[in-house]
Amino acid sequence: MTADSELGEVIVEFIRNGPYVKCSAVHTATGVEVSAMGPVAEPRAVERVAIAKLKRALLAD
Template sequence: MAGKRGVIFEYVPNGPYIKVSAIDEETGTEVSIVGDARATQSELQRIARMKLERRLDQLSGKPRP
């Protein structure tokens, strides 16, 4: 994924867990993760962003190490 793309994050708490969705502003591609509700927002965003970047790379056919 070239450069920093705009990402929208959505949080849905559910008891001890939280679902975090990451949506790419340019393509509308969305991925989600489920994490510990006690985790920091920045850590949850980091993981969701990494998953989104991987998905965008897969869609573009770009090989990933």
């Protein structure tokens, strides 16, 4: 679980599938979930993309 100053509490999960990693991010207050995929060698970059997608998803509501 991470805390983002803009989002609040976010649950982050990584699942490896061969050379790729899937990062799912769930906003605990609303239950909104997004995911991003990328190379297994760059999990933090994939996490940044997932968090950015979550911010956009929450702004769209």
